[in-house]
Amino acid sequence: MPRVHYGLQTGNNRAVGWYNASVAKTFDPASLLLGQSSMYVNVSGTSAFLMNRSTGIRPYQGNLWVVDQLNNRYSTSKVLC
Numbered sequence: 001m002p003r004v005h006y007g008l009q010t011g012n013n014r015a016v017g018w019y020n021a022s023v024a025k026t027f028d029p030a031s032l033l034l035g036q037s038s039m040y041v042n043v044s045g046t047s048a049f050l051m052n053r054s055t056g057i058r059p060y061q062g063n064l065w066v067v068d069q070l071n072n073r074y075s076t077s078k079v080l081c
Helices: none
Strands: 005-009 014-018 032-034 054-060 063-068 073-078
Touching: 005 054, 014 054, 014 063, 032 063, 032 073
Parallel strands: none
Antiparallel strands: 005 014, 014 032, 054 063, 063 073
């Protein structure tokens, strides 16, 4: 099974993930992006697809849970954990 790696870019209001982290190289694009429409924008917001200060992340039972701190909520996405 491929090694999965997730991370937060709190200042950019997003969570990122690489599904095959064992072969990923520096500057490889993320396989997963939550909280932004692309890696080239940084917009915070309150819509269902935007985050405002992502501060916690946890893969659990096939879902990825991300704390969206300034919106007082969490976001979840079905992913490979």
